[in-house]
Amino acid sequence: MENTGYQKVWNLDNIFQGGSKSNQFLDHIKRLEVLVYDLEKCVESFTTPIATNEVVNLVNIVEDIGNIRVNLSQANSFITCLLAQTPKDQDAAILRGKVAQIESRYEKELSKVKNIVTNTKQDVWESLLEMKEVEDYRFILNEWRENIDKHLSNHEQNLISDLMADGYHAWGHFYNALLSSITVNVQVDGKEKNLSVGQALNLRSHPIEDVRKGSHYALESIWEEKEELFAKILNHIAGFRLQVYKNSGVESVLEVPLKENRMKKETMNAMWSVINQYKKPFSNYLKRKAEMMGDSSMKAYNFWAPIANSHQKIQYDEAAILITEHFSQFGTELEGFVKRAFNEAWIEAEDRANKSAVAFCAGFPLTGESRVFMTFGGTFLNVLTLVHELGHAFHNYAMKTINGLNKRYPMSVAETASTFSEMIIFDAAMKKAKSKEDKLFILDEKLKRSVMNFMNIHSRFLFEQRFYEERKEGIVSANRLNQLMGDAIHEAYNGSLEHPSNYSWVWTPHYYITRSPFYNFPYTFGYLFALCIYAKAKEKGKEFEKDYLNLLRDSGSMTAEDLVMKHLGEDITSEEFWEKGMEICVKEAVEFVKLTSSDDIEYGFVDFKHALYEKGRSV
Incomplete structure (x- = not known):
């Protein structure tokens, strides 16, 4: 195959040249500050609409908010990329703090506008939404009006926003920095290698079981060593979130992620109901695959293994x-x-x-x-x-x-x-x-x-539900978190997984995302x-x-x-809708068991490149 020489390292310079020392990015931050300052002044003079002729003011405010959101996304994405490629980049961490402060100011003004929208009389509001100028924003404006927190004053909302910027979100950043700083010693191809967590997790699909198993237990040892630290981070994130919800009158922790996903509870429940009804074929798949590997049931560290040893690498x-x-x-x-x-x-x-x-x-x-x-x-x-x-x-x-x-x-x-x-x-x-x-x-x-979506994701969902219920009563210990995780995995997998990582709550980053809980369903x-x-x-x-x-x-x-x-x-x-998609997946699970029951199947070697390229293409 012709070597095209695609770069493996991304180009960030054509976004903002100079990385974390970029003067161009500093100019972008300055522009953001000006945009937010202008919004603050505009909102200061913005009052509750009492007539439809005030629609222009509302549209201008909404467009300014959208413009700032786009500029903030540009800034946050750049910083996220800098810290991903070099987690110890202190200059990038400082930039993140600056942008967070600007974003906090923006969120305050957004809350004020949402309150004004909420306080608009229903007849005026309906008239406003009928006007052509508002056509593109009807959905988002109605969403603001429906979801605004009526339990907190502007002052209380602003105070929470400030605390989130320098406290709450900082726990999520700390988690990412801590995880990125960890190195793992693993035996690979007869040599001991010092790997990042990402590299060690990649070994889950290594063709040699001893490598997969060694990586699994090396990571487990790390998690056990640091479990108390990770438990503190998770408890602080959940504790802050629950307190905010309590003050806001939110009764269920699921209420917020459902609203953010613009999804009804009935939709989520119908989906999980169908999944619970159709887990048996996937348990059969796991059992059959384990038998092909010489085991009676699936070991967690073998789940990602290819069903045959392929020593090829795809470039x-x-x-x-x-x-x-x-x-x-x-x-x-x-x-x-x-x-x-x-x-x-x-x-x-x-x-x-x-x-x-x-x-x-x-x-x-x-x-x-x-x-x-x-x-x-x-x-x-x-x-x-x-x-x-x-x-x-x-x-x-x-x-x-x-x-x-x-x-x-x-x-x-x-x-x-x-x-x-x-x-x-x-x-x-x-x-x-x-x-x-x-x-x-x-x-x-x-x-x-x-399996990941119907069993693993379900275990994450069950764990998070139960964790938040217990967190309402106080700090949940690392030992208890392990128990909750183990119980959730056993239930979600129908007992078809051996040696699962009860430390999944540590190395699954979704639990530490501060934007919203339940980053799973x-x-x-x-x-x-x-x-x-x-x-x-x-x-x-x-x-x-x-x-x-x-x-x-x-x-x-x-x-x-x-x-x-x-x-x-x-x-x-x-449930009928979800059964249509589930039917496709169930057929695949049944087909796998059927095919692997044939006597003419060999399990020694598979050429996955051959299955991806056109006949006759040279690789």
């Missing part, structure tokens, strides 16, 4: 070419987008120590770009991670023409785009599989996603939703790309229920 350039090739089969915009991402070095993929352990996508709305961060170790799992994050980036691309306020879409829909991108690769790989062995390899990787929503969308895409071919882009563009200005009804004509509060 980054090869991954870039195959992703572009398969994305091009879906549509021209997706193809052009992914070519630009690789050609312009939007991706940080270098496999090195001393970088963040967490893969992510950061959007830069001002420049219409994104940046993807991961550690590419040459496995099929790494290819899927890369594709997943590129899906997020394509969602950002789809939103580039949308105004500032409507660019922000809920996490549930965000995970739909990333999962959809994975489906493209899985489907292409399955079509090109030339043998049962190749087909099983791809099928196994796909089923891992189902939207993944499962996105997974099943993506299956439905992808089924439509296969029916319509390249013509569907336009519909897909329209769906993504609507994602920032509709509820989950309305979005699905508009673009798929489905009611997601009913």
Whole structure:
């Protein structure tokens, strides 16, 4: 294969030149300060509308808020990227503090505007919303009016905002810094290597069991050593959140994430109900895979293992070419987008120590770009991670023409785009599989996603529910956190997983995200939703790309229920909707067990490159 020489280190200089010492970025911070200062002055003279002729003032304020939000996103994404590539970058940490202070001022003014919106009389409000000038903002304005905290005064809201900037959010930053500073000694290929947490976690898919097992227990030892510190961080984050909710009159900790995901509780409950009814086929899959590896049940450190030993590595350039090739089969915009991402070095993929352990996508709305961060170790799992994050980036691309306020879409829909991108690769790989062995390899990787969404994510959800209930009564000890995690895993996996990491609460970063709790159930929503969308895409071919882009563009200005009804004509509060996606996954689990029961299957070696490339293509 021709070596194209794609860069493995991203280019941040064409966003702001000079990294954490960038004068260009300092100028951006100054502009932000001016924008927020102007907003403060404008809000100071902004009063509750009493007539429809005041709509211009409201629209101007809303547009200013959207403009600041876009500029803040640009700044926060840049700092996130700096600290991911170099977690000990003190200059970047200082910049983060400066931007946090500006963001705190912005949030105060936003709260004031929301209060004014809430205090507007209903007849005036309805008249305002009927005016053409407000057309683009009707959904977000109604959302402000419905969700505003009526229990706290402006002074109390401002005080909480200040505390969040320098206290609450700081715990999340501290967690990320602590996790990034940890190194792990693991035996790989007969040599002891000093790895980052991200590199050690990548060994979960290593073809040799001793390496997977060694990495698993090396990490467990680290978590045990530092469990008290991580328990303090988690308890402080949850304690602050619960106190704010109590003062705000929020009765259930789930109330906030459901609102943020623009989702009804009935939708979430219908989804989990269907998942609970259909876990048996996935337990059977785990048991069968364990038997293929010589065990009676699945050991946690073997879950990500390929079902056959593949000693091949896929190079980054090869991954870039195959992703572009398969994305091009879906549509021209997706193809052009992914070519630009690789050609312009939007991706940080270098496999090195001393970088963040967490893969992510950061959007830069001002420049219409994104940046993807991961550690590419040459496995099929790494290819899927890369594709997943590129899906997020394509969602950002789809939103580039949308105004500032409507660019922000809920996490549930965000995970739909990333999962959809994975489906493209899985489907292409399955079509090109030339043998049962190749087909099983791809099928196994796909089923891992189902298990993660139906069992692992469910365990996270159960743990977080129970943890918050106990945290209401006081500090939850590290030992108790381990018990809660172990019980949740046992229940969610139907007892089909051996030697699970009860320290999952330590190394799962989602629990430490201070923006919102329950950063879990939207993944499962996105997974099943993506299956439905992808089924439509296969029916319509390249013509569907336009519909897909329209769906993504609507994602920032509709509820989950309305979005699905508009673009798929489905009611997601009913179990029937979720059963359609579940049926696809169950068939795959049944097929895996059936195929592996045949006598003519060999488990020694699988060429996953062969399953991804066109016949005759040289690799």
